Amino acid sequence: MTTENTNIPQMVVNITGSWGLWQIRFFIAYLLFSIVCCWHALQLSFLAPEIDxxxxxxxxxxxxxxxxxxxxxxxxxxxxxxxxxxxxxxxxxxxxxxxxxxxxxxNRQWLSSFTHSAYMIGGFLSCIIMSHCSDQYGRKPAIIFGWCFSLIGTILAGLSNSIVQFLISRMLIAFGITSCYQTGFVLILEMVGPKYRDIIGLTVTFGWSVGYISLPMIYWLIPDFRLVHAFYAIVQICTIPLYLTLYESPRWLLVNNRYDEAISILREVININGINNNNNNDNELETEIKIMKIKKFVEQQKNQNEDSNVNEQKYSYLDLFRSFTLARITLTIYFVWYANSLVYYGLSLNTNALAGNPFINFFLMGVIEIPAYVASIYLVKYYGNRSILIATCIGAGIGCWASISINMNQYLGLSMVMFGKFCVTCSYSIVYVYTTELFPTVVRTIGLGSSSMIARIASIMAPYVKDLTQLTSLTFSMTLIGFVAFIAGLLVFTLRESSGVEMPDKPEDVELQLEQIEIELE
Known part of the structure; x- marks a missing residue:
């Protein structure tokens, strides 16, 4: 690793600015897509409600x-x-x-729960395939492909003539949505500077909350699953203009030695963000100096590659276990994702089992996410990702254990369910940012994708939490998932803080960051 290579993120931010029209435009597109993503992921309660x-x-x-x-x-x-x-x-x-x-x-009742499992299987496959494609071929192709795939699946779902066709359509939707959602999240964090990274990474999750809150309203106004899918497709089509103007990540291009493309995009971004609009002469001169630095860096990298005859290295899932440090980070993050997904979907998909109106219950479970996201933003700002992730994972576990009191006191039990949902929502929003900041650029989407893949395994199992309760007891099932969340919180103690720290670009950078932390502690 060269010294210059460690300056790639700052070099990009110095030219594009930390936050401007370029970032805002994709931020809006991602928010809208997040709403649709939530509609598809959580609609099981209305697709397959409990009716006599x-x-x-x-x-x-x-x-x-x-x-x-x-x-x-x-x-x-x-x-x-x-x-x-x-x-x-x-x-x-x-x-x-x-x-x-x-x-x-x-005897066909199992297909009801499998509707959600099929969706998560599609997401699981996307994590395996598309996260790798994103790191190998670029963020933009993965996002555009995912957008198109999810739209086709949505249209087919509304036209399905059998449950088999519907299940296949659900898998197609999830395959595309997961590719677009995950890669888009990575792209946003690569577009903004360290100053805004945590805030933006948490703020984009508000799109999911809007989708959560609006979903019961949609099914109340349009109580027909075919028409609902038509509505989903129309909303997604409305985002076409925003995705047509999407640019590849300059940071990804530089790390992958596609220097000419990176410089070309950086020049366009400068115009989009209006960096040269004021004090024209001074700003243009300053920008040209920054571009010259990029070009100098590019030439140095090209010469080094030619002199040493080094071929461009391709990274894979195996690189997540390339060293003991990276392997430890990977396995710990995997378990945290599994725990978050199991608790989140286990609570979200079983609102019909709670006392009261299922639409109101679902609405309240969505509303609680808003203060959870707001709290996450402020808590992370002052205490960092690691500390709050530990607290919320442990809090989610305690909430699950305490919800057992629902058998003794309905209102107390419901309050504990809401507390558990609050904590796991905080945790889930933080772990997205935390994971992205821990993994190096060359395997970042692979790391995030494989983590999400592990979470999909838990979400495939989540619809059957209710079945487990029927076979055993509420005490057993809630104690089990609460224990998983609690252990996840304890494991985060083994990871480093990432807030305000420059994201690594290569696997070697992870080791260097750890060494720097150890030196500072001494």
């Missing part, structure tokens, strides 16, 4: 009576082949669901 049903036979067709729960799957000793659904009290709420559309009851 009964087996149809001549008797209850004529008199309209509802058979006992034990006869829901059979009639007169024979397996049922047709059902009716109790839409009397829910007629204005659930007009068309995947349960009533494709009879996902009795």
């Amino acid at each position: 049903y009964w087996c149809v036979n001549d008797n209850n067709q004529s008199n309209g009576t509802i058979t006992a729960a034990t006869n829901k799957c059979s009639s007169d000793g024979m397996s049922c082949i047709e059902w009716e659904y109790d839409v009397g009290r829910n007629e204005s709420i659930y007009r068309s669901t995947i349960i009533s559309e494709w009879n996902l009851v009795c």
